[in-house]
Amino acid sequence: MQVRWDGEEVEAEAGQTVAGVLLAKGVRSWRTTRGAGRPRGLFCGIGVCFDCLVRVNGVPDVRACQRLVADGDDIRPQSGAELPS
Amino acid sequence: MSRVVVVGGGPAGMAAARAAAACGVGVVLVDSGRKLGGQYLRQDGLASEDRFSPAAAFADRESAPSAALAGFEASRSAALREATLSAASRRFALPDNVEHVADASVWAVEAVDGGHRVHVRVGATDDPSRTGRVFATRALVLATGAYDRALPFPGWDLPGVFTAGAAQALAKGQGVAVGDRVLVGGTGPFLLPVAASLVGAGARVVGVAEANAAVTGWLRRPAGALAGWSKSGELARYAGVLARHRVPYRSRTAVVAAHGSECVESVTVARLDRGWNPVPGTRRRVEADAVAVGFGFTPQLELAVAARCAIVDGFVAVDAAQGTSVRGVFAAGELTGIGGADLADAEGEVAGTAAAKLLGAEAEPPLRAMGRVRSGRRFAEALAAAYPVRSGWQEWLRDDTVVCRCEEVTRRALYRAIDERDVGSVRSLRLVSGAGLGLCQGRVCGQNVAELAGIDDPAAFARRPIAAPLRMSELAEVVSESESINAEAGGTPLGVEY
Numbered sequence: 001m002q003v004r005w006d007g008e009e010v011e012a013e014a015g016q017t018v019a020g021v022l023l024a025k026g027v028r029s030w031r032t033t034r035g036a037g038r039p040r041g042l043f044c045g046i047g048v049c050f051d052c053l054v055r056v057n058g059v060p061d062v063r064a065c066q067r068l069v070a071d072g073d074d075i076r077p078q079s080g081a082e083l084p085s
Numbered sequence: 086m087s088r089v090v091v092v093g094g095g096p097a098g099m100a101a102a103r104a105a106a107a108c109g110v111g112v113v114l115v116d117s118g119r120k121l122g123g124q125y126l127r128q129d130g131l132a133s134e135d136r137f138s139p140a141a142a143f144a145d146r147e148s149a150p151s152a153a154l155a156g157f158e159a160s161r162s163a164a165l166r167e168a169t170l171s172a173a174s175r176r177f178a179l180p181d182n183v184e185h186v187a188d189a190s191v192w193a194v195e196a197v198d199g200g201h202r203v204h205v206r207v208g209a210t211d212d213p214s215r216t217g218r219v220f221a222t223r224a225l226v227l228a229t230g231a232y233d234r235a236l237p238f239p240g241w242d243l244p245g246v247f248t249a250g251a252a253q254a255l256a257k258g259q260g261v262a263v264g265d266r267v268l269v270g271g272t273g274p275f276l277l278p279v280a281a282s283l284v285g286a287g288a289r290v291v292g293v294a295e296a297n298a299a300v301t302g303w304l305r306r307p308a309g310a311l312a313g314w315s316k317s318g319e320l321a322r323y324a325g326v327l328a329r330h331r332v333p334y335r336s337r338t339a340v341v342a343a344h345g346s347e348c349v350e351s352v353t354v355a356r357l358d359r360g361w362n363p364v365p366g367t368r369r370r371v372e373a374d375a376v377a378v379g380f381g382f383t384p385q386l387e388l389a390v391a392a393r394c395a396i397v398d399g400f401v402a403v404d405a406a407q408g409t410s411v412r413g414v415f416a417a418g419e420l421t422g423i424g425g426a427d428l429a430d431a432e433g434e435v436a437g438t439a440a441a442k443l444l445g446a447e448a449e450p451p452l453r454a455m456g457r458v459r460s461g462r463r464f465a466e467a468l469a470a471a472y473p474v475r476s477g478w479q480e481w482l483r484d485d486t487v488v489c490r491c492e493e494v495t496r497r498a499l500y501r502a503i504d505e506r507d508v509g510s511v512r513s514l515r516l517v518s519g520a521g522l523g524l525c526q527g528r529v530c531g532q533n534v535a536e537l538a539g540i541d542d543p544a545a546f547a548r549r550p551i552a553a554p555l556r557m558s559e560l561a562e563v564v565s566e567s568e569s570i571n572a573e574a575g576g577t578p579l580g581v582e583y
Contacts (some may be wrong), residue, residue: 020259028348029244035493039347041244043265043490043529045251046124046208047117050524051490051556059213061524061554062267063253066210068119085211 001071018064018075019045019052022039030064030077031056059084087571088222089440090111090203092191092388093228095123096426097418099179100433101226106180108441108448113220115181115205121177123230125426128177134522144264146208168245169476186218192553194225199570200413202227212223217564223413223574224440227389228433229418231382234474235408236271237488237533238481239342240495241378244350249279249379255286268352270294270340271379273472277323279377281333290332291373295355296361297378297472299336321582337432340376341368341481352376364394380474385531387549399532399543405455406579408435415440420545423469429460436441439579450579480535488537489530491523496537497578503538511545514538521546 003012003021012021013021019042029039031053043051045065052064057074060082069075089105093097094116102114102417115119120128179185186207193204200223208215217371235250240246245256247263249271255261256279267288269280272295280290300320308348329336340564341363342353349352356367384400395402395410407415415436418429432453484497502508502518514520520534522526527534551560 017259020255022259023263024254024259033493038242038493039244040242040490041268041483042247042251044232044235044248045254046232048525049490049529051526056212059211060335062211065118065251067212068209070209 003069003070003071003073003075005075005080006077012069014068018056018062018069018071018073019066021069022054022064022073032079034081053078055082087223087444089109089224089437089444089575090115090202090228091221091226091228091437092116093123093230093352094118094121094185094187095125095131095228095230095418095419095429097420097433098123098226098228099177099431099437101228101415101437102179102433103416104434104437104451104454105224105226105446106182106437108438108446110182110441110444110446112307112437113186113222114183115186115191115203115220116189117190119187121179121185121187124232124254125429126176127254128173132509136545141395162309171305179253189218190215190553190555191341192551192555193441194388194552195219196392196411197549197570199223202566204564205474206555211554213558215559217559219560219564219566221566221570223570223576224415224417224443225392225413226407226417226433226436227394227409227420228418228429228436229385229388229420231380231384231423232528234381234383234532235477235529236380236474238340238478238484239484239486240344240349240352242487243343243345243349244347244531246343246344246376249276249377252377253279253282253374256282256288257330260286262286262384263377264349264373265292266373267375267377268294268354268371268373270296270338270342270354271381272296272474273379273381274300274320275379276300277320279379281323281326283377284326284330288375289328290372292354293327293332293334294338294340295334295336296357296475297336298337299334300532308574320529327563334506337476339363339481341482343376344370344374347428349374349376353393353399357475357477359475361475363477366391374444380478381469381472382419383528383543384423384546386420386544387526387552389414389416389420390544391458391550391552396544396547403432405435405540406439407432408439411466414442422462422465424461424465426436428458428465430456431457431461435579443576443577445574445576448579476536488534489518489520489523489527490521491525491529494520494530495516499534499537508538511535511540512541514540542556 029041047066054064055076056062121129177326203220206215233250355363383389401416415438417432527546535545
């Protein structure tokens, strides 16, 4: 299947999580914090810490480590606090 | 007869569901994963057929010297594939009277007349399209498991610092190593399989830093309550993998800082004294692009706390039938103490049987499982005693070290809240400092912040009436329950004592 990361087409397969796709591609951070604007990526990997938040199909605050990719997903980085578009 | 509701699809939850179903009652098994197994029996996220068919079969044929041999290799790999798939499907198969609700996030447990109501959102992770379901039950089994404890240190909020569980989940579930040069640190035997998985996923593990005494001590002198494990060969196998790949293993050592601007570029390791204070003059820089740390495990207590179950020393207190202090609520697995998959499986069997009996099913006390629980608990206690977290970790922090990752609260801000605002309780500490108020709901920082503040209660931050973050539209949705509780129905306790 194909997904898009920040506008770029990326190959993915069923069963991969968003974090799995991004880390396999060498992307290590995909969010900045609300306060200091610091970079964050995966931390706990099992859905507990909410550090790996990412925007999927216009919806922010999706845990990249838990969300399984679907064909055509539009995945984008998230900066600070974002509202759904 | 009504049904048993089990929350959690790891070893404990699966065993509870099977045991209750075997007594003839219906079961609803609610789990956050797409597939059963939980964090320990992690089923590969990637489709298993991809793993066996095209690539593997082609590789066999190309390397085979003759067509006949190619045919033999192909049929052998087909047989192997068949065998592996059927072993896996048996391991994760559930009886027909178990309804497995996957991709389900439990966001509240509510006490109602005669039992409890379990509120769930089902569907793609954190997506507004999730649908609501409510399961009411007179017999609730909580098997929500545990997650890695991470201790803070300067730079631990940089991308490239992971929990050991994250490194394991990515390596085993997604086939990805979290870095090229990875340092594994923390305490306990779990660090070994994590390091071995990283090696398997293609990473170079530049070292394993154990803050306590060496795990490998058991391998040479297997004795006492921890002996069973080393005899099983599991630890020896991991230690063998690490030895073959020349991975240095150092005891009384920890990662005390990570460095880099946007990502981890190097780390500082230091020798520790028995209280985990860094020994002066032993700091050493190590080049690494990732760190995986785990300091034991923290139980997922919020549903048990919401059900008002008694918590003792940070774990759910249970009786010999895995019953909690609340009638109709049972707990199994890491919630009751960190003891691994075998103990969780045994506790699950006891809990499932007791839950079915409470609904009126005919059931004999599962004596064999109860025996396994008793020996498993001895192992768990020995494990906890051998791999404690010592307070010297607080010396690794600096004033500007983030202690709460979600709300970016530094140690300086935390101490200022405590000193200047005269904070006395956990509730006021959260409100004044902001620590524990973020999306993780204090799961990551809670125990650490409590220790820094001198609050002697590991479960101080586990009160989470909304047990998982959800969107306002989801909270506003009215969901009716699929089956209501008959508070008058019969049933008896399992009737066992230690």
